[in-house]
Amino acid sequence: MTDAINNSVNSSIENVSTGNNPINNHLDSRSQSNPSTTPPSVNEAQQSISEINQEKRDLTTLIAEEIQKEAKFQTRVMKQQIKDQLQEGGWDAALNEFIEDFVIYPTAYMKGPIVTKKKRLKWKNGTPTVDYDYVFMNERVDPLDMYLSPSAKTLQEGNLLEHVRYNSRTLSELKKNPAYKADAIERVLEVNGYAPWLDTSIESVKATEEMRGTAYDMNRDIIHGLHFFGSVQVSKLREWGLQLFEYDDTDEVEVEAILVGNEVIKCDLNKDPLLRRPYYSASFYNRPGSLVGRSLPEMMQDIQRMCNATARALSNNLGIASGPMMEVYIDRLADDGDIEELKPMKIFQLVSDPTGSGGRAINFFQPQSNAAELLAVYEKFELKADDVTGIPKYAYGNESSLANYEKVLTPTGAVPISLLEVGDKVCNTYGTTSNVLGVYPQGECDIFSIKFSNNTSVDCTMDHLWNVATNDKFSTKSLEELLEEGLFRKDGVRYRPKFKLPPTSCVEYIEQEVPVDPYTLGAWLGDGCKGTGKISGIDLEVFEAIPYEITHIKNSVCHNCLGLITDLKKTKVWDKGSFTKFIPEDYLKNTEECRLELLRGLMDTDGCCAENGRLIYTTSSRKLRDTFIELVKSLGGTTKGYSTNVKERYKPSYKITFQYNDLTVPLFKISRKEERRVEKRSNHTIYITGLDYVGKNEATCIKVDSKDRLYVVDNLIPTHNTGGAATTASGLSLILEAASKIIKDAVRNIDIGLIKPRVEFQFYYNLIKNKNKVDFSGDINVVPMGSTTLTVKAAQQIRRNEFLQITANPVDQELMGVEGRASLLREIGKDLGLDTNPVPGPVDLKRAQKKKEENAQAAAQAQSEKEQADRQAGLAATEIQINGQKEMHADTQQFKATELATNTDQKEKDRQANMLKVQTDAQVSSAKIESDNSRNERTESNKEGMQIREVALSLSTDDKVN
Numbered sequence: 001m002t003d004a005i006n007n008s009v010n011s012s013i014e015n016v017s018t019g020n021n022p023i024n025n026h027l028d029s030r031s032q033s034n035p036s037t038t039p040p041s042v043n044e045a046q047q048s049i050s051e052i053n054q055e056k057r058d059l060t061t062l063i064a065e066e067i068q069k070e071a072k073f074q075t076r077v078m079k080q081q082i083k084d085q086l087q088e089g090g091w092d093a094a095l096n097e098f099i100e101d102f103v104i105y106p107t108a109y110m111k112g113p114i115v116t117k118k119k120r121l122k123w124k125n126g127t128p129t130v131d132y133d134y135v136f137m138n139e140r141v142d143p144l145d146m147y148l149s150p151s152a153k154t155l156q157e158g159n160l161l162e163h164v165r166y167n168s169r170t171l172s173e174l175k176k177n178p179a180y181k182a183d184a185i186e187r188v189l190e191v192n193g194y195a196p197w198l199d200t201s202i203e204s205v206k207a208t209e210e211m212r213g214t215a216y217d218m219n220r221d222i223i224h225g226l227h228f229f230g231s232v233q234v235s236k237l238r239e240w241g242l243q244l245f246e247y248d249d250t251d252e253v254e255v256e257a258i259l260v261g262n263e264v265i266k267c268d269l270n271k272d273p274l275l276r277r278p279y280y281s282a283s284f285y286n287r288p289g290s291l292v293g294r295s296l297p298e299m300m301q302d303i304q305r306m307c308n309a310t311a312r313a314l315s316n317n318l319g320i321a322s323g324p325m326m327e328v329y330i331d332r333l334a335d336d337g338d339i340e341e342l343k344p345m346k347i348f349q350l351v352s353d354p355t356g357s358g359g360r361a362i363n364f365f366q367p368q369s370n371a372a373e374l375l376a377v378y379e380k381f382e383l384k385a386d387d388v389t390g391i392p393k394y395a396y397g398n399e400s401s402l403a404n405y406e407k408v409l410t411p412t413g414a415v416p417i418s419l420l421e422v423g424d425k426v427c428n429t430y431g432t433t434s435n436v437l438g439v440y441p442q443g444e445c446d447i448f449s450i451k452f453s454n455n456t457s458v459d460c461t462m463d464h465l466w467n468v469a470t471n472d473k474f475s476t477k478s479l480e481e482l483l484e485e486g487l488f489r490k491d492g493v494r495y496r497p498k499f500k501l502p503p504t505s506c507v508e509y510i511e512q513e514v515p516v517d518p519y520t521l522g523a524w525l526g527d528g529c530k531g532t533g534k535i536s537g538i539d540l541e542v543f544e545a546i547p548y549e550i551t552h553i554k555n556s557v558c559h560n561c562l563g564l565i566t567d568l569k570k571t572k573v574w575d576k577g578s579f580t581k582f583i584p585e586d587y588l589k590n591t592e593e594c595r596l597e598l599l600r601g602l603m604d605t606d607g608c609c610a611e612n613g614r615l616i617y618t619t620s621s622r623k624l625r626d627t628f629i630e631l632v633k634s635l636g637g638t639t640k641g642y643s644t645n646v647k648e649r650y651k652p653s654y655k656i657t658f659q660y661n662d663l664t665v666p667l668f669k670i671s672r673k674e675e676r677r678v679e680k681r682s683n684h685t686i687y688i689t690g691l692d693y694v695g696k697n698e699a700t701c702i703k704v705d706s707k708d709r710l711y712v713v714d715n716l717i718p719t720h721n722t723g724g725a726a727t728t729a730s731g732l733s734l735i736l737e738a739a740s741k742i743i744k745d746a747v748r749n750i751d752i753g754l755i756k757p758r759v760e761f762q763f764y765y766n767l768i769k770n771k772n773k774v775d776f777s778g779d780i781n782v783v784p785m786g787s788t789t790l791t792v793k794a795a796q797q798i799r800r801n802e803f804l805q806i807t808a809n810p811v812d813q814e815l816m817g818v819e820g821r822a823s824l825l826r827e828i829g830k831d832l833g834l835d836t837n838p839v840p841g842p843v844d845l846k847r848a849q850k851k852k853e854e855n856a857q858a859a860a861q862a863q864s865e866k867e868q869a870d871r872q873a874g875l876a877a878t879e880i881q882i883n884g885q886k887e888m889h890a891d892t893q894q895f896k897a898t899e900l901a902t903n904t905d906q907k908e909k910d911r912q913a914n915m916l917k918v919q920t921d922a923q924v925s926s927a928k929i930e931s932d933n934s935r936n937e938r939t940e941s942n943k944e945g946m947q948i949r950e951v952a953l954s955l956s957t958d959d960k961v962n
Helices: 002-008 010-017 022-033 042-088 091-104 168-174 182-190 200-209 215-219 234-240 301-320 371-389 479-485 518-527 540-544 564-568 592-606 622-634 731-738 741-769 787-806 810-831 842-961
Strands: 108-124 127-141 146-148 160-166 223-233 252-260 263-269 279-282 325-328 362-365 407-410 413-416 425-427 433-452 457-460 465-468 475-478 488-491 494-497 534-536 549-552 558-562 607-609 615-619 643-645 653-659 688-704 710-712 718-720
Touching (some): 042 091, 042 741, 091 741, 108 741, 160 168, 234 252, 301 371, 457 688, 518 564, 518 592, 592 607, 592 615, 592 622, 622 653
Antiparallel strands (some): 108 279, 146 160, 160 223, 223 252, 407 413, 425 433, 433 457, 465 718
16 A cells, blocks of 8 residues: 555656756746746745645655555455355354364364365246355365374464265266266276275264263264375386476475375365465464363363362262261160161160170261352352353352342333343443443342332342442342341441442433323423313412413412323323322433423422521322332432321321422422422431242343443332443453453464364455456455454443543543544444444645635625625715605705795785684674673663653552551
8 A cells, every 4th residue: 555655756856856946946836927026035045945845745655545444445345255254164064163172172273274075056047946056165174184294383284184074976977077986986886985084983982971972873974084285205106107397306295185095085285375274273272382281171170170079079078978977886686677777666686785884886977068068169169160261150140139129220121131232322320321241141039029118129139239238338148148147236226227229320211202291290290280281389380380371260279281281191190189299201211401390390389498508308109109119219319108197087198208309400489489498408318128039930141241240120229230340341241351361262262273264264365366466556454353452442442432531621622633533433433343434534624724714715705795885885875864864855945935825825824814703893892792782772771761650650659647
């Protein structure tokens, strides 16, 4: 790849080093474009050189990236081809058999590729047709069939013989292959494959050990042969019939030959360019300077003998100590009965003690049992086997099991432990999730129900591990160890629980869509009316937090939430009353914020904070009581349970007291309640309070990658995973990290001895035989994904992820820059094994940055032009407005003049009208005065006439009187 890069940028480098210098061209072009300017300064020349060098570096990087992309594409194509070839060639089955030999025999062997012509049924023109394909088979080779040169350190050194077996049909088909001698095969078949070199005693022993019948049964239909790889003198090959003109008779060449019976049916030069042999081997423990290593049985042979001897001694001791023994003085027996026959009510006839001492003739005694001591010895050597072999006992998950029906909390809810799979996520005590690294079914076990102070229980086996403390220091102990130490301690005259469990943080669940706002649902569960969208209450802060339109119902403390009932009907609680309400599952198993909002709604309505800071919630619903306690625990709160208050003629009510000491997280939206909260010392610690035997049931244990090795079960009780191994990023790296160097070396031996050479062999074979001639250049590096490679990669991935989290802040991101952050993300993408890395390379980043700057510049230019256009438009609008105002002013003046003239005419008319009115009024007034004068004169005249009449009447009356 380096050569390709150098060739790609060679012309640019030559241009710089020769007279055709791009710097001079660049400077000359500037001078020619502006002849009047002065020659460039030193700074300008340095700037030009820097720009050209940067362009060269960018070009080199770009070419390297393109070559890498093409190489990766071609490698992926080859990788998929090899994967298909291995799969078709029975790689998985052969590898499983290889691993069986790997742990049993000093050395395990595999052979491949074995090019085999196989029949296949293919569809051609809609008809099934028999066709032939060449398949690259992989076969396990029996270690007892391999014969190597004593001095060989690898399979590629010295001579190699494999004991192969054919049948008549297989040999007959080989006659059609031009690489084999048909006449030699015919002679073999005529004598039925008689092999004078075959040691039948060895075959007899093998047949017996493998339980395949006798040597006769085993060899009845088998023709034995030897597959040979090694050096042969050219003269002998010419005698056999090979034409080797380029060699002398005394030369030694690498050949492949097959001897069947007493005939060589195939002999040819090793066609591999590197003279490799298609055999691979690996040992559990390598011996320096030897191909044959040490097997697991050989490594633990002495320990196995000690364990066997201890087991036999234990069995004998248990038999001897299983019942009483007796000693009998034979000369004291009066009869000749069978003294070995014992039965109830048996009578022994005895004679007197001749010594007169009164000694007993028959004495019974109980032999001493040494079972405890022998078991301790056995366990000691069993642990020693872990050190010798490097395979820890806990790698098999043989402890710390829960009953299969016990549920474990996951981000999506509770799942039975028996249904978990490797790679699943479970909730841990840190408020996050952990990966399941192993699932180990334990079969039927004795199950015990362990009780806790918060009225919950967990069903587990006696060897299940618990993280407990008697003070503030936690340690891991099995249930059996807890019972041996005693679950209670005496405190004065009372007994109190001894072992407490560690606290758990807020449980992490995935986000779920909910039909009703969580706070609103909490308030409705507390003070809502069944089957309606009404909520009672007098605290305005509650209704201000409800995202529904609120209307107050007259002469009532109830408020109607418009649209709430429609959403409530999508839940399972809308028709539940005060005694049957509960928190729906999709709210309990939701995000922390959703659960906190739900808790605030519940506490603002039916909850309170006492003067001493205690948090209290009351309800009349049994189901709401239980789901509320689960809600508090899932948020990291602590509670001992509830108290019940039963009033006459009423159903019981439940009071739940709990603690939640994170004062930065409000639990009320009603300010007067929130202000009462204080941090209190938690007295709601969970203790182990008892144990019951449940019976027998299937059990399962799991292994997780949590730092404290704990996970959380359904009732929010933290419990321990299986064993005590260290944890890393994957199951394999878990074993490799926790185990000794021996097992790491063992896995590495498989990588180096089998995986790597087998894949390389297939790769180069495909290159040689490939008809399409893929354009490859450079070296191929096969990296086995096992042993320390995976461990180191897992550790690096963890460190990169930690670094990514640490630097996830604005200050560090500014320091790292876009390119630094992108480089880290690219490495993480590689760790994930992504076929295409979504993070762009440095050149792409520069292009994107340049394009971004150009876009920003264009946007700024567009914004400037827009502002200029807006200013021009504003000036034009202002001018139009001024002109309009002038026209309006002129119109206004003209209107005012017209109005003034009109007003003057109107005033004159009004004046004349007023003068006419005044004249008329004067005339009317004068006429009225004249009329009034005339009326007054008539009135005076009438008065005088009346007076004269009254006088006359008076005189007339006087005359009559007289």
